[in-house]
Amino acid sequence: MKQNEFIQLLSQNLAHNNESKLRTRIYLAIKAILPQLNLQSDFKCPSTRFLSEHLGISRDTVEKVYAQLEQEGILERSKGKGTFIKAHLQIEQLPSETVEYQLPENTEQLENLFFDQNLNFFADGLPEIRNFPFKKWYETEKNALSHYGLNIFLKDNTTGDNLLCQQIAQHINLTRNTQISAEQVLIVNSTQQALYLCGRVLFNPNDKIIMEHPYYSNAYQLFKHMNLDLKCISLDREGLKIQDCDDIQDAKAIYVTPANQYPSGIQMSATRKKQIIEYAEKNNSYILEDDYDALLLNKTQNTAILGLDPYQRTIYLGSFSKYILPSLRLSYLILPKALIEPFKRYRNYIDGSAPSQYFQVLLGNFMQRGHYAEYLRQMQQLYLKRYQAFMSCFEFYLSEFCFMKQHHPSMQVACYFKAEIPNSLEKALVKGAELNNIKITRLSQFYEYDCEYGFVLGFSSLNDTEIKLCMKQLRQLIHNELARLI
Numbered sequence: 001m002k003q004n005e006f007i008q009l010l011s012q013n014l015a016h017n018n019e020s021k022l023r024t025r026i027y028l029a030i031k032a033i034l035p036q037l038n039l040q041s042d043f044k045c046p047s048t049r050f051l052s053e054h055l056g057i058s059r060d061t062v063e064k065v066y067a068q069l070e071q072e073g074i075l076e077r078s079k080g081k082g083t084f085i086k087a088h089l090q091i092e093q094l095p096s097e098t099v100e101y102q103l104p105e106n107t108e109q110l111e112n113l114f115f116d117q118n119l120n121f122f123a124d125g126l127p128e129i130r131n132f133p134f135k136k137w138y139e140t141e142k143n144a145l146s147h148y149g150l151n152i153f154l155k156d157n158t159t160g161d162n163l164l165c166q167q168i169a170q171h172i173n174l175t176r177n178t179q180i181s182a183e184q185v186l187i188v189n190s191t192q193q194a195l196y197l198c199g200r201v202l203f204n205p206n207d208k209i210i211m212e213h214p215y216y217s218n219a220y221q222l223f224k225h226m227n228l229d230l231k232c233i234s235l236d237r238e239g240l241k242i243q244d245c246d247d248i249q250d251a252k253a254i255y256v257t258p259a260n261q262y263p264s265g266i267q268m269s270a271t272r273k274k275q276i277i278e279y280a281e282k283n284n285s286y287i288l289e290d291d292y293d294a295l296l297l298n299k300t301q302n303t304a305i306l307g308l309d310p311y312q313r314t315i316y317l318g319s320f321s322k323y324i325l326p327s328l329r330l331s332y333l334i335l336p337k338a339l340i341e342p343f344k345r346y347r348n349y350i351d352g353s354a355p356s357q358y359f360q361v362l363l364g365n366f367m368q369r370g371h372y373a374e375y376l377r378q379m380q381q382l383y384l385k386r387y388q389a390f391m392s393c394f395e396f397y398l399s400e401f402c403f404m405k406q407h408h409p410s411m412q413v414a415c416y417f418k419a420e421i422p423n424s425l426e427k428a429l430v431k432g433a434e435l436n437n438i439k440i441t442r443l444s445q446f447y448e449y450d451c452e453y454g455f456v457l458g459f460s461s462l463n464d465t466e467i468k469l470c471m472k473q474l475r476q477l478i479h480n481e482l483a484r485l486i
């Protein structure tokens with residue numbers, strides 16, 4: 001490697017690097033080209049003077065970049081000799097050979113657990129992140145840092161950051177007609193973790209759990225994996241048919257998604273919610289209320305089960321994943337007070353502590369400043385418009401092949417194949433789509449019996465033009481696969 005080759009590589013990388021701060025750009029560019037250097041012997045870097053003149057920047061900037069890289073052990077600087085990259089420097093681990101392990105059977109079953117989320121298609125469960133008020137988020141961060149100081153970087157072994165728990169309690173009381181206190185909130189990483197905790201703290205293998213059918217497959221697979229005895233009960237227009245559960249004695253829990261049943265989109269009626277509460281009281285069961293998607297609900301007619309339950313049998317599962325930034329990984333449980341301590345203990349046992357204190361504090365402050373509520377209001381309007389755009393496109397592009405059952409404004413919709421469409425289209429479509437890097441959420445994965453076929457389409461992360469483009473693409477895929485099948 002010659003110095004001019006090094007500079008050429010660096011200049012090429014800089015041309016594609018749009019980092020705003022010059023020093024960071026050069027630093028990142030040098031790090032990025034390291035794996036391409038392929039050094040057989042130690043390489044002497046251009047001097048700071050030479051490089052700065054060549055790039056047309058100040059020598060001080062190059063000096064600072066070199067100093068930073070030296071601190072990281074990437075460069076070695078020797079007085080009077082120059083700056084070197086050592087030939088043995090290993091920047092990237094070579095991929096090691098894949099070793100095949102024989103996994104226990106139940107671990108292999110986990111393959112089915114998560115449906116994929118692809119950003120560019122009808123990804124199910126994704127919010128719009130392009131509109132997120134990042135400026136307000138950064139301002140909040142700056143303030144929180146100066147206010148909290150270094151404490152923000154410590155681990156949190158409590159039930160969660162006080163301010164965040166208070167803000168969640170306030171928000172849920174306001175929007176879901178509940179009356180909870182901040183002490184009842186336990187912060188976790190995900191609904192999945194919340195369900196896992198329910199499984200570990202409350203249930204024993206072979207305990208009976210009543211679930212909706214079709215079901216949220218992540219919950220179903222997890223509970224199956226825990227060897228729970230799952231009773232999948234079908235739905236009518238009012239939600240889970242609890243009237244069919246009379247002969248299921250001693251069910252330990254009833255897991256429901258009443259605000260917007262996943263994946264069917266059925267909203268549970270107030271009467272059915274009350275019947276479920278009475279059933280739980282009579283059978284000494286818990287109710288696990290997964291309120292993952294209540295953003296677009298008509299709230300006045302749709303109180304959460306938690307708000308109707310006088311017996312404290314309800315464990316409420318809430319998540320920020322669909323409302324703000326899914327990568328925050330912040331969800332929460334609202335628990336009857338008696339369960340807080342055992343749940344917290346178990347969460348700390350499996351996870352060491354609550355999720356990142358840093359993000360908890362930021363989110364708590366973000367909510368306190370009113371930014372969260374304001375953002376949700378904007379998102380409500382946006383998602384409603386997208387729902388309408390989706391519906392009109394659906395009519396035009398897809399109604400020839402599929403239909404919808406009960407649905408109302410929400411962030412995703414289940415589409416069922418019409419009777420004349422072969423069920424095998426679902427599998428063929430998934431395979432065909434894969435060739436275009438598209439992942440389709442299959443409807444049949446949510447059924448244990450009386451399977452229905454089709455797909456679940458999430459559109460909240462797509463604007464109107466994107467919705468149309470995806471519809472066209474899906475229609476084309478369906479045409480291609482049908483031509484192959486028929």
Ligand SMILES: Cc1ncc(COP(=O)(O)O)c(C=O)c1O
Pocket residue numbers: 124125189190191192193216257262290292318319320321322330331
């Ligand atoms: C039924 C259901 N529950 C919960 C969630 C949220 O999950 P998490 O908090 O693990 O991101 C989703 C995600 O979209 C969901 O579809």
